[in-house]
Amino acid sequence: xxxLTRALIAVLIISLILIITVNKxxxxxxxxxxxxxxxxxxxxxxxxxxxxxxxxxTGIKVIYETFDSNEAMLTKIEQGGTSYxxxxxxxxxxxxxxxxxxxxxxxxxxxxxxxxIDPRFMDLSFDPKNKYSVPYxxxxxxIAYNKAMIGDIEITSWDDLWDPKxxxxxxxxxxxxxxxxxxxxxxxxxxxxxxxxHLIEAKEKLDLLTPNIKAIVGDEIxxxxxxxxxxxxxxxxxxxxxIMWENEDVEYVVPEEGSNLWFDNMVIPKTSKNPEAxxxxxxxxxxxxxxxxxxxxxGYSTPNKGALEYMDEEVISDERFYPDEELTSKLExxxxxxxxxxxxxxxxxxEFKMHPK
Amino acid sequence: MKSNSRNLYxxxxxxxxxxxxxxxxxLVLYYSFFDIEGHFTIDNYKKFFTPVYxxxxxxxxxxxxxxxxxxxxxxxxxxxxxxxxxxxxxxxxLIILPSWINLLLKAYAFIGIFGTYGAANSFLEVMGxxxxxxxxxxxxxxFVSVYIFLPFMILPIFNALDELNPSLIDASNDLGASPWTxxxxxxxxxxxxxxxxGCQVVFIPALSLFMLTRLIAGNRVITLGTAxxxxxxxxxxxGMGSTIAVFLIxxxxxxxxxxxxxxxGIL
Numbered sequence: 001x002x003x004l005t006r007a008l009i010a011v012l013i014i015s016l017i018l019i020i021t022v023n024k025x026x027x028x029x030x031x032x033x034x035x036x037x038x039x040x041x042x043x044x045x046x047x048x049x050x051x052x053x054x055x056x057x058t059g060i061k062v063i064y065e066t067f068d069s070n071e072a073m074l075t076k077i078e079q080g081g082t083s084y085x086x087x088x089x090x091x092x093x094x095x096x097x098x099x100x101x102x103x104x105x106x107x108x109x110x111x112x113x114x115x116x117i118d119p120r121f122m123d124l125s126f127d128p129k130n131k132y133s134v135p136y137x138x139x140x141x142x143i144a145y146n147k148a149m150i151g152d153i154e155i156t157s158w159d160d161l162w163d164p165k166x167x168x169x170x171x172x173x174x175x176x177x178x179x180x181x182x183x184x185x186x187x188x189x190x191x192x193x194x195x196x197x198h199l200i201e202a203k204e205k206l207d208l209l210t211p212n213i214k215a216i217v218g219d220e221i222x223x224x225x226x227x228x229x230x231x232x233x234x235x236x237x238x239x240x241x242x243i244m245w246e247n248e249d250v251e252y253v254v255p256e257e258g259s260n261l262w263f264d265n266m267v268i269p270k271t272s273k274n275p276e277a278x279x280x281x282x283x284x285x286x287x288x289x290x291x292x293x294x295x296x297x298x299g300y301s302t303p304n305k306g307a308l309e310y311m312d313e314e315v316i317s318d319e320r321f322y323p324d325e326e327l328t329s330k331l332e333x334x335x336x337x338x339x340x341x342x343x344x345x346x347x348x349x350x351e352f353k354m355h356p357k
Numbered sequence: 358m359k360s361n362s363r364n365l366y367x368x369x370x371x372x373x374x375x376x377x378x379x380x381x382x383x384l385v386l387y388y389s390f391f392d393i394e395g396h397f398t399i400d401n402y403k404k405f406f407t408p409v410y411x412x413x414x415x416x417x418x419x420x421x422x423x424x425x426x427x428x429x430x431x432x433x434x435x436x437x438x439x440x441x442x443x444x445x446x447x448x449x450x451l452i453i454l455p456s457w458i459n460l461l462l463k464a465y466a467f468i469g470i471f472g473t474y475g476a477a478n479s480f481l482e483v484m485g486x487x488x489x490x491x492x493x494x495x496x497x498x499x500f501v502s503v504y505i506f507l508p509f510m511i512l513p514i515f516n517a518l519d520e521l522n523p524s525l526i527d528a529s530n531d532l533g534a535s536p537w538t539x540x541x542x543x544x545x546x547x548x549x550x551x552x553x554x555g556c557q558v559v560f561i562p563a564l565s566l567f568m569l570t571r572l573i574a575g576n577r578v579i580t581l582g583t584a585x586x587x588x589x590x591x592x593x594x595x596g597m598g599s600t601i602a603v604f605l606i607x608x609x610x611x612x613x614x615x616x617x618x619x620x621x622g623i624l
Contacts, residue, residue, distance in 0.1 A: 071590050168490070174576060176591065215493040215575020220468065229473050229492070339393045339593065346592045351409055354416075354579045 037277040038063045040073065040084040042264070045137075047297035054284050060277045068219070077102055077269050084269050085278040091263045094133050095126040095336040103132040104268040110279040113286035116306035120325065121263065124333060133265035134282050135303035137295075139237035140323070140331060141178055141260040148249040149231035158186035158255045161232065162205075166212045171224055172234040174216050176342075176349035177334055178260070179206065182234060185257045192335045196344075203348040207355045216353060225250065236262070237321055238300040245299070252320045254327065261331035263303075382606065389599035393592070401600040410584075414604075417580040421563035424502045425510075428559050429552065431503065432510035436551075439511070440518045449515065456508045464572045467501050468492060471573075493575035501573045502563060510555040517551025518544075553616045561609050581605055 039051075043066040051062050065084070067073040070093040076082055078100070089097065097103050108114060114134065121135045145155050150169065155161075161170060161182075172179055181191035183202035193199065214230045225233045226246045235243070240252035266285065268278045284290060288306030295302040295311065301321050302308070308316045316322050323331075337345070392398045404410065435452070442448050455463070470476050471491040478488040491497050521544065529539040545552075567582035576583070581601050588598030 069590070071593070171575075174571060214490075215577065216571075217575055218571060220572065224468075224472075227472060227474065343393050343592045343594050343597075346587060346594075347409075350579070350584065350587065353576050354409065354412060357577065 035059070036061045036063055037085050037274055037281055038065065038083055039281070040065050040067060040077075040082075040087040040269075042066060042088065043068060045088065045264075045298060047294045050285075050290055050294055053290075054281060057284070058277070058280055060274075060280070062281075077271065080271060082269075083271050083273045085272040085274050086281055087267050087269050088136050088264050089267065090334075091124070091126040091265070092334045092336045094265055094267060097267065097269075098127065098132055099336075102270050104270055104272060104275055105131050106134060106268065106282070107279060111283045111286065113283050113288075113306075116286055116288050116291075116304050118303050118305040120328065121303035124263070125335065126263075126333065127265070133267045134286065136264045136266050136285070137238070137298065137300040138261065138263045138303050139300050139321075140254045141181070141234070141236055141262070142240065142252055142254040143232060144225055144235045144240040144243055144250055144252050145232045146225070146228060146247070146249045147251055149228060155232070155251075155253055156256055158182055158257050160255075161212065162186075162209055164211070166232060168212065168214050169230055170209075170212045170232045170234070171214055171221050171230045172216050173221055173236075174218050176346045178234065179216075179352070180345050180349060181260055181334075183209075185255070185259060188257065191258075191260055191332050192337065194337060194341050199344065199348060203352055206352045210352075210355050210357050213357075238298070241299040241321060254320070254323060254331070258330045258332065261328060261333050263333070385599045385602045385606070387599075388595050389603050391596045393594045393596065398596075401596045404597065405600050405604065410601075413579055413581055413584060416578065417564050417582070420499070420502075420566075420578060420580065421560050423499055424506060424563045425556050425560045427499060427503045428506050428510040429556065432507060432514055432555065433552070435507075436511050436514040436518055439515055445519070449512075452511055453508050456505075460505065461568065461572075463505065464501065464569055467497070467504075467573060471497050492573070493577060495574070495578065498569065498574040498578050501569060502566060505569075506559045506563065509558045513551040513554040513558070514548060515551075517548035521547055557612065557616055561612060564608065565605055 037060050039046075039062060041064070045066075046064075051064060054060070055062055067076070070090050073087060073089055074093055074096065077084065077087065077097070094103075108130075111134065114130075117135055121138060123129055127133045143155055143158075143161070150166065153160075172182075177191070180199070180202055183206045184191050184193050184198065187198070187202055187205060189195075189198045189202070193202075215224075217224065221233055221235060222239050222243055224230060225235070225243050228247070233240075233243075235252075237252065237254075240250070244250050244252065266282050268275055268282075272278055285294065286304060288304060289310050291302055291304040291307035292310035295304075295307060296315075302311075319327075389401055390397055390399065392400060439445060439448050439452075472478070473488065473490070473492070475491075477491055482488055525543055525547070526539060529543045530536075534542065564580070565582035565585070566580055567586045570576060570578045570580055570583050581604070585598045585601050585605075588594045588601070
């Protein structure tokens with residue numbers, strides 16, 4: 001018993017010392033209340049040098065945390081107990097956050113650099129007049145294919161994937177909206193369709209694709225396509241860009257039937273302790289030169305018109321990643337379909353996954 | 358006085374069990390009666406008995422059964438040989454060592470090994486068999502699962518074999534039993550307890566495997582664990598996820614009861 005008490009006391013003392021040291025270290029580096037900015041972002045989605053530059057210019061210390069899905073991010077912010085000053089969710093998650101009253105409106109007078117954003121990407125259905133959010137990056141969903149592996153065939157449409165010659169060649173992302181959207185688009189329906197008949201039709205069409213599907217995977221899809229585990233993948237444009245940097249045989253195409261156009265926007269959660277700094281950060285990231293540097297690092301498409309002037313002509317004239325208005329007008333943004341419809345999408349997707357090969 | 362202070366020591370344990378075992382189970386049960394919009398309903402249970410989920414139950418049990426079977430087939434002889442070696446504890450340590458490594462890390466390693474250009478396929482090439490698709494097949498799923506669960510099967514069997522009194526085997530031999538009869542009538546019945554607890558420790562987690570189904574089987578194998586993960590993280594249909602969890606809890610209790618029963622006979 002005596003030994004136990006002694007051990008317990010030792011543990012308590014050590015913990016206490018550690019807490020004090022951590023606090024001391026934090027305040028020595030300037031991480032004290034009122035002078036920090038906590039950013040909640042996707043993994044590897046910002047040039048870290050820019051954070052250092054922001055710290056230097058403003059004297060604000062940045063704490064950087066990451067998430068790997070909109071759902072995980074939503075759950076964390078909904079539960080409270082966090083104090084994120086900036087988060088970067090996708091459009092349907094923003095719609096949800098606005099409805100659940102989780103965001104602070106953005107004071108446009110504090111973000112003068114907003115003028116550099118392409119009007120095409122402002123005032124969209126999920127956030128009218130950009131009251132709560134500011135565009136960060138955007139992109140599409142499409143097909144990445146390896147020309148060396150599948151022969152010199154040009155894939156241009158979703159329907160091409162159903163070709164029997166691609167047996168066991170296709171990897172798709174494990175996302176109900178993306179996969180059901182692909183099938184709906186290939187049938188000529190909207191990827192926000194809520195007509196049950198159309199959805200069942202789309203699911204049955206997906207069943208026919210099973211012989212061609214090698215696997216349904218998560219983030220590994222990037223590595224698997226890079227290492228030529230399969231020749232074709234259903235991916236987001238940014239993932240495709242990263243694969244193309246590693247493997248020159250890979251091509252990316254946005255299918256002609258239409259596809260998804262997505263946005264990741266910067267928002268200020270209600271739990272923010274330092275909205276002033278959050279506005280400063282948003283304005284900083286919208287500066288054309290900084291946005292250009294960030295885009296070159298991340299590889300997704302920037303909505304910042306001013307930034308394009310600082311970027312490589314070759315990059316911004318690449319129709320695959322900077323499609324013109326004619327193509328983007330054919331693309332659709334995911335709408336928040338509500339919990340019940342989303343569950344129905346997922347049920348159908350689950351049934352499709354269970355369809356025997 | 359003495360029993361009083363003993364009861365006092367029980368308090369932290371009771372609090373622990375109450376907070377982290379009983380409450381969560383009750384919460385799971387509670388949530389299983391609510392639909393996605395938070396209305397009280399028993400639809401989740403009705404939905405559970407539709408063909409989609411029945412097929413999923415069947416799949417889960419079938420794969421868990423195969424994983425347990427193959428683990429047992431490999432583990433028993435291994436454990437038996439282990440008891441015959443000189444440095445038992447060292448060998449045992451070497452077998453347990455891989456279970457200290459993070460599961461995700463091992464899964465990623467297997468993606469590399471089983472990939473089209475991975476080590477396994479280069480070996481098949483050299484052997485003249487030619488490369489085959491290994492990754493994203495039932496074979497690779499069961500292989501990796503067995504690899505991961507093997508230490509948990511070996512340990513209890515090894516302990517049972519180690520405790521076996523060697524004079525019983527000598528007696529059996531002296532009385533003219535063939536080695537096979539000795540194994541069948543003496544060794545195996547006496548180590549049955551170890552086999553049972555090994556099977557429990559493997560079968561129950563195998564029933565709700567989820568990460569491997571995506572990483573190694575490429576979502577070509579859908580188990581109840583996958584469905585729970587999806588309901589909680591993606592659709593946020595906590596009710597349906599809880600319903601599946603309730604079913605899994607019931608199944609596990611049943612397995613425990615069934616495999617634990619005959620213990621009395623041996624004791």
